[in-house]
Structure formats: structure tokens, C-alpha cells
Amino acid sequence: MKEGRRDGTLVVVSRDLQRAVRADGIAPTLQAALDDWAQCAPRLNALAEALAASSARGAFDLDMAALAAPLPRAYEFVDGSAYLPHVERVRRARGAEVPASFYTDPLMYQATSAGFYGPRDPILAGSEEWGIDLEAEVVVVTDDVPMGVTPAQAAAHIQLVGLVNDVSLRNLIPAELAKGFGFLQSKPRSALSPVFATPDELGDAWRGEKLHLPMRTWINGRWFGEAECGVDMQFSFAELVAHAAKTRPLVAGTLVGSGTVANQDTSKGASCLAEQRTVETLRDGKPSTPFLKFGDSVRIDVTDAGGRSIFGAIEQRVERAPAPRLTRIKARPPAGASLRP
Incomplete structure (x- = not known):
């Protein structure tokens, strides 16, 4: 899901692609799940089974336009x-x-x-x-x-x-x-x-x-x-x-x-x-x-x-593609720091 973070939020999706449930309690992203696949895969599978049985808490209708890769x-x-x-x-x-x-x-x-x-x-x-x-x-x-x-x-x-x-x-x-x-x-x-x-x-x-x-x-x-x-x-x-x-x-x-x-x-x-x-x-x-x-x-x-x-x-x-825009990022000093020479 496109939800603020750069890499989105991992969701498990029903076989008919109509319903989904967030899986961030197991892994925040798919990459995180793959990094620990042996532990995460069985839990993701259990969540998928709960979604299929309509017993997954927090399930929602899936909007394809809301999905990142x-x-x-x-x-x-x-x-x-x-x-x-x-x-x-x-x-x-x-x-x-x-x-x-x-x-x-x-x-x-x-x-x-x-x-x-x-x-x-x-x-x-x-x-x-x-x-x-x-x-x-x-x-x-x-x-x-x-x-x-x-x-x-x-x-x-x-x-x-x-x-x-x-x-x-x-x-x-x-x-x-x-x-x-x-x-x-x-x-x-x-x-x-x-x-x-x-x-x-x-x-x-x-x-x-x-x-x-x-x-x-x-x-x-x-x-x-x-x-x-x-x-x-x-x-x-x-x-x-x-x-x-x-x-x-x-x-x-x-x-x-x-x-x-x-x-x-x-x-x-x-x-x-x-x-x-x-x-x-x-x-x-x-x-x-x-x-x-x-x-x-x-x-x-x-x-x-x-x-x-x-x-x-x-x-x-x-x-x-839109024309690139120049963006200047200003560094902020830590609290209490001085920028005086």
C-alpha cells in the first residue's frame, strides 16, 4: 500500500483480489519479509488463510490504484x-x-x-x-x-x-x-x-x-x-x-x-x-x-x-515526464548547537 513510507506497507490479498489485510504486524514491507522468509512465510500464510475465512481483523476492500509495486x-x-x-x-x-x-x-x-x-x-x-x-x-x-x-x-x-x-x-x-x-x-x-x-x-x-x-x-x-x-x-x-x-x-x-x-x-x-x-x-x-x-x-x-x-x-x-525542479535542502543544526565561526 502507498502509505507514507517510501517502501509502503505490506498487505496480504485474497485470491479473488477483492480484499486485503495489512501484514505490518509480521513484516513492515515485502523486502523485510523476504529478509526473514523462513520465519515470516508461515505467518503470512496463516494470515492469508484467515482472510480467506473472513476472520482476519482489519480486512478491507482492495483498491488497485492505492498499491505501490x-x-x-x-x-x-x-x-x-x-x-x-x-x-x-x-x-x-x-x-x-x-x-x-x-x-x-x-x-x-x-x-x-x-x-x-x-x-x-x-x-x-x-x-x-x-x-x-x-x-x-x-x-x-x-x-x-x-x-x-x-x-x-x-x-x-x-x-x-x-x-x-x-x-x-x-x-x-x-x-x-x-x-x-x-x-x-x-x-x-x-x-x-x-x-x-x-x-x-x-x-x-x-x-x-x-x-x-x-x-x-x-x-x-x-x-x-x-x-x-x-x-x-x-x-x-x-x-x-x-x-x-x-x-x-x-x-x-x-x-x-x-x-x-x-x-x-x-x-x-x-x-x-x-x-x-x-x-x-x-x-x-x-x-x-x-x-x-x-x-x-x-x-x-x-x-x-x-x-x-x-x-x-x-x-x-x-x-x-515533468521537467526536473531544483530543490535546495537546508541543513538544520542540532538543538543547542551554534553556527557561529
Whole structure:
């Protein structure tokens, strides 16, 4: 909940996403809970059961607009590119082949984690010329992961699953990558789904450390895609976590992203505009779908077999970033102190 503190207040949410109860008696924030997950998880589970039984004291109707990101800021966010159909098409569109190593060694980069948009916060950008794009992805959150874990060991460290809109500024990417030092300006803040769920909540939809449900996206209220998250994912989340932890431990609260969900079957639509534009380029010789403009809206959601939203939808509007304002912070001396030379 957006409640004054910079990192908000932790709440437990009902399965139908209609009711919630503050959990700050257990941990003030989700990061605090993850820091002591072995002790906090059973208590949070008990609170969830009480909420389901309508016996949780202080329960209230949930307002998605009142929610910050589950992790408003995190120690680390590493984002993979596990859906190789997307990589294959993009490289084919520019006449390049996919290196053989891409099929055995995950692509991954260090993403922005100092701040995440809430699920209803606007996407802020300074210019439409930057090529504003959504990227609908699955993300997992770990507890403390030791350095050098195997994928089998890494699976036990995945504690939460959710969604991320990994916003990209496509027209800034080529110049940055040409420097040979990775993304920076082309990767602004991303948005997280309203709710994260423990893997057991997903039932049969979570198997092999992959989410087996469609990623549904809309732009300006129009259907854009529903690529299957469990299809064509070259590397499982266990493999992605192990890859990230090969040479360093991961701290509790680390987010690991799947990369843009994409299938070989293009009739499923796309999960980012760059993917759709690549399909158009391969088919027509040039792209026809524009990048996002100010005033455009995006919606990203995953529903179960019964049509129930699991994590809540990310719903954002693209807005022009306000001009920065100069703020001077005046230091105040301690009580009784003198500022005389």
C-alpha cells in the first residue's frame, strides 16, 4: 500500500483480489519479509488463510490504484531473454544468425531496480522519439541464493512469482549497445504487477519452474497478444537464477525476469511492439506498428483457466515526464548547537 513510507506497507490479498489485510504486524514491507522468509512465510500464510475465512481483523476492500509495486525498490533485478523465438526473429530481420551459445547459455543483463512503478502508475518518458515500448514478462523473486547453485538447488530459492512491464526505449538502444557496455538510458523504470504469488498458489500452472499460462496484453483497449508463457521458453527460472548466481550470491528480494514472452506461433500476437514490428518487417519489408505515444495505454494480465486474474493487471498510461525542479535542502543544526565561526 502507498502509505507514507517510501517502501509502503505490506498487505496480504485474497485470491479473488477483492480484499486485503495489512501484514505490518509480521513484516513492515515485502523486502523485510523476504529478509526473514523462513520465519515470516508461515505467518503470512496463516494470515492469508484467515482472510480467506473472513476472520482476519482489519480486512478491507482492495483498491488497485492505492498499491505501490510489491517491491517499490529492490536490491537487484536481472533480466533474461529466455524466449528465443523473439531473438531469432529480431536477428533474422537484420540478416544475422543466432550464435549456437544462445541455446545453452542464457542472455541476461543487470536491470534497473532502484525504483519500480506501481501497477497503475504512468510510464514517464521525456520524448516520443525515444521509441517507447512495453515488454510483458514473468518475474520471480528469490530468497538468499548462494553462489554457484545448480538449477535444481536454485528452484528451492524461488519464493514469489509475478509480472513485470519491462519498459524499453527502443530508439536509444542501438547507440548504447554499439558502445559495447550494455543498457543504461534505454532501460528506464519498469512496473510490477499489483500482487506477487507463491508458486504453490499457481497449482499445475507452475511446473518445471515455468509459468504455463498465456500472457495477455492490450494497447489502447485493443487486443495485442496472448503468447503462452510455458511454450518456447528455452531456459527455466531455475536455470536463470543459477546463471545469475554463478559467480556471486543473490540477496533476498532479487528479481529475475524471463524476458519478453514470445512464441514461434505468431498468431498468438506479441508481448512487445519491437516483436510486432519485426514480424511486419519480415513479412512486408518494413514495420507499420508505431511505438507508444503520450496518452496511449497498456494492460498486461495473466488469468487462470477460469478467467481469474492471478497477479492483478498492470494498467499504465504513457505520459510526458515533468521537467526536473531544483530543490535546495537546508541543513538544520542540532538543538543547542551554534553556527557561529
